[in-house]
Amino acid sequence: MIRISVDAMGGDFGPEVVIPGAAKALDRHPDATFIIYGLKAECEPWLAKYPKLRQRSVFHECEVAVTMDEKPSAALRRGRYVSSMWRTIEAVKLGEADVAVSAGNTGALMAMAKFCLRTMANIERPAIAGIWPTLKGESIVLDIGATIGADSQQLLDFALMGGAMARALFEIERPTVGLLNVGVEEIKGQEDVKEAGRLLREANHPTIAYQGFVEGDDIGRGTVDVVVTEGFTGNIALKTAEGTARQIATLLRESMSRTLLAKIGYLLAKPAFDRLREKMDPNKVNGGVFLGLNGIVIKSHGGASADGFAAAIDVAYDMARNDLNAKISQDLTLYHAKHQPPAGPEAA
Structure with missing residues (x-):
């Protein structure tokens, strides 16, 4: 079972695209479950239209939605701990989800992902x-x-x-x-x-x-x-x-x-x-993958349709199912083990 956390408020259209997209992805991946974060008044009517998705998901109400034109620093100050974007990422950090998906502001998403998940060992920049x-x-x-x-x-x-x-x-x-x-x-x-x-x-x-x-x-x-x-x-x-x-x-x-x-x-x-x-x-190849973090985050195009958002979830599903971060960690460890600088006299 792959657990996918979803920022319902991200993108140009928010729940209007995100929730139908998640429903389409569920049809393709019936073993997936979803944790959906968003503003209740905007998300509930759309969830009611997709009973199968609602049955396979848990909805968490959030207080803040990060806007598409918000500066990353402002989004981090205003939305840390309380926004749908932050809580979508945090679910991965807490082990409640295997992968996070958002169509939100790219700069804000990267800033929050780096702050929340941190970079992997030996990775300076994601x-x-x-x-x-x-x-x-x-x-x-x-x-x-x-x-x-x-x-x-x-x-x-x-x-x-x-x-x-x-x-x-x-x-x-x-x-x-x-x-x-x-x-x-x-x-x-x-x-x-x-x-x-x-x-x-x-x-x-x-x-x-x-x-x-x-x-x-x-x-x-x-x-x-x-x-x-x-x-x-x-x-x-x-x-x-x-x-x-x-x-x-x-x-x-x-x-x-x-x-x-x-x-x-x-x-x-x-x-x-x-x-x-x-x-x-x-829309067929939608879904940018944030690499180098202690957790998997997928960025959907902000203007994607429901089919496009579903494609981003497809990528998220594959990355989690095939254990992307374990492969990255293995490859980095192998390289750095062979190329560590020799210990100086002080190490003795």
């Missing part, structure tokens, strides 16, 4: 890992916005954490990993990226297969299972891809409706366009 649709299926990209700027050791940590996530999500024994760079040649790129490449080559970690540098167009190709970068670049890449997908969809609609012949052509090709739309639908 990362957000996203699932990316590719020509070969799906890849993992991290960091997509948690850490702006990262040194070589942090990039190596991201690689190990991303590899553990690929093992948990895709059930790949030894996922391939690449460092995002401006070229594949070893002499190119910033010093931290080149140094991270050297560390990964020398580590020769048994749970990941480091493939060297990859470029931006390799992300969509699915050249590797895990693409590693720092949060500034990763977030720009994510937003660019989302914008490009919307641009292509808009241009296709305009082109297909321009002339009668184009409309006829669209009708003939509709099954192919439907498959393309499904492949590019961000």
